[in-house]
Amino acid sequence: xxxxxxxxxxxxxxxxxxxxxxxxxxxxxxxxxxxxxxxxxxxxxxxxxxxxxxxxxxxxxxxxxxxxxxxxxxxxxxxxxxxxxxxxxxxxxxxxxxxxxxxxxxxxxxxxxxxxxxxxxxxxxxxxxxxxxxxxxxxxxxxxxxxxxxxxxxxxxxxxxxxxxxxxxxxxxxxxxxxxx
Numbered sequence: 151x152x153x154x155x156x157x158x159x160x161x162x163x164x165x166x167x168x169x170x171x172x173x174x175x176x177x178x179x180x181x182x183x184x185x186x187x188x189x190x191x192x193x194x195x196x197x198x199x200x201x202x203x204x205x206x207x208x209x210x211x212x213x214x215x216x217x218x219x220x221x222x223x224x225x226x227x228x229x230x231x232x233x234x235x236x237x238x239x240x241x242x243x244x245x246x247x248x249x250x251x252x253x254x255x256x257x258x259x260x261x262x263x264x265x266x267x268x269x270x271x272x273x274x275x276x277x278x279x280x281x282x283x284x285x286x287x288x289x290x291x292x293x294x295x296x297x298x299x300x301x302x303x304x305x306x307x308x309x310x311x312x313x314x315x316x317x318x319x320x321x322x323x324x325x326x327x328x329x330x331x
Contacts, residue, residue, distance in 0.1 A: 175201045177301065179215055179225060185279030185287070186213070186227055187258050189317055195308035196227075196316060198301035208233075208275060208296075210247070210321035213303040216277065216294050218286075227303060228277035228287050228294075229256075231321070238276045240265035240289060245278070247321070256280050256319055265289045275299070 181194045190196070190213075198215045208214060212230045217223075232238040232247050239246045243260035246252070261282040270276050274293035279285025288294070303316040 185285035
């Protein structure tokens, strides 16, 4: 009888530990706007990895969950376009990072706005929604401080037809190949 009780207790403790570790590592989010269409849709549920950026810094092309600097109570989902120290500009329907025009097959449509050539501060990230013309993002004049990044979008799990990994686009490779590195 003691062995069965001990086994049940150990199993219960393991379940609780695994549950707590998953709560620390991942968090559920609901997409509440159209800002990331066509890739992610309103009412879609995703999981974000909250520990990945403890092992490496955010990268260009990552889809992240963040608190916008003007209201830390809000939660947004956006794509990182420019890193600290980069320059970014939006003109003629295209985004330029460090003077290089980005190829962005994931966007809803090209931006119809302009954003002047701007340097990104040492601890901030320039983010844009994939639905460029219908997103409250960095083109409105704000960047995301590193401490406002919650995690990296990882998995879409609802609705079932949308199930799968969230697509990140390797902008880093695009910029490196454009400069001949």
